[in-house]
Amino acid sequence: MSLLMILLVIGAVLVVLAVMMAARAKRTQSPTSAGAAQRSASAPAKQRSDKQLPQGQVQFSTAEAERQQQLREQEEAASVHPSHVPGGIPESLPIKLKGYFFSKSELAFFQTLESALPQGFRVFPNVRLNDLFLITAPQHQRQGTYARLRDKHVDFLIVALPDFRPVCAIELDGASHDQPQQQYRDAVKDVAFRSAGLPLLRLRAEGNHTRQSVQKLLEGYVRQRTVA
Numbered sequence: 001m002s003l004l005m006i007l008l009v010i011g012a013v014l015v016v017l018a019v020m021m022a023a024r025a026k027r028t029q030s031p032t033s034a035g036a037a038q039r040s041a042s043a044p045a046k047q048r049s050d051k052q053l054p055q056g057q058v059q060f061s062t063a064e065a066e067r068q069q070q071l072r073e074q075e076e077a078a079s080v081h082p083s084h085v086p087g088g089i090p091e092s093l094p095i096k097l098k099g100y101f102f103s104k105s106e107l108a109f110f111q112t113l114e115s116a117l118p119q120g121f122r123v124f125p126n127v128r129l130n131d132l133f134l135i136t137a138p139q140h141q142r143q144g145t146y147a148r149l150r151d152k153h154v155d156f157l158i159v160a161l162p163d164f165r166p167v168c169a170i171e172l173d174g175a176s177h178d179q180p181q182q183q184y185r186d187a188v189k190d191v192a193f194r195s196a197g198l199p200l201l202r203l204r205a206e207g208n209h210t211r212q213s214v215q216k217l218l219e220g221y222v223r224q225r226t227v228a
Contacts, residue, residue: 106205109156
């Protein structure tokens with residue numbers, strides 16, 4: 001009887017040891033299997049990311065791809081294709097030459113002004129203020145002054161020869177100058193000319209300007225000169 005008990009105890013111990021070893025082996029193999037499963041799941045994605053694109057093409061994110069598509073659509077709308085844009089400069093622009101440089105009133109006044117000027121003076125039309133004035137403000141304060149002068153011009157600039165020294169300027173104010181926005185721009189011009197010490201003479205474009213009336217207007221600014 002004692003021998004039977006001993007055999008039963010030994011059998012029970014062997015069963016317990018077998019169960020413990022099986023459980024340990026399962027715990028050891030589980031991470032490996034999970035890792036393999038993860039690697040297997042990620043393999044297709046990696047293969048997709050490692051897939052080489054045709055030469056000359058770049059893979060973009062979704063946002064970048066949308067931006068590239070918008071650029072392509074804009075280029076097609078403007079009929080400017082990348083293959084025709086060396087260095088980013090298009091072969092042509094959607095512009096054409098104006099049929100006139102002056103308005104009718106400006107042309108008539110320009111001809112009258114030229115005839116009224118004495119020898120030694122010349123007139124230049126449509127002169128940009130940024131080409132006429134130098135900004136003397138410190139570097140960090142120049143932007144504001146530049147912005148006020150930008151996109152503004154004076155109708156006629158009279159210069160003295162032979163050094164082309166500016167002596168005065170003339171503005172022809174038409175109906176558009178009665179608008180508040182244009183009056184503001186005109187006020188900025190007045191301040192600019194006054195600050196630089198250059199006279200700015202204003203005339204109504206619809207006025208009857210003759211050679212004699214213009215000569216009278218310019219008295220004190222231009223006088224007969226002999227140019228070598």
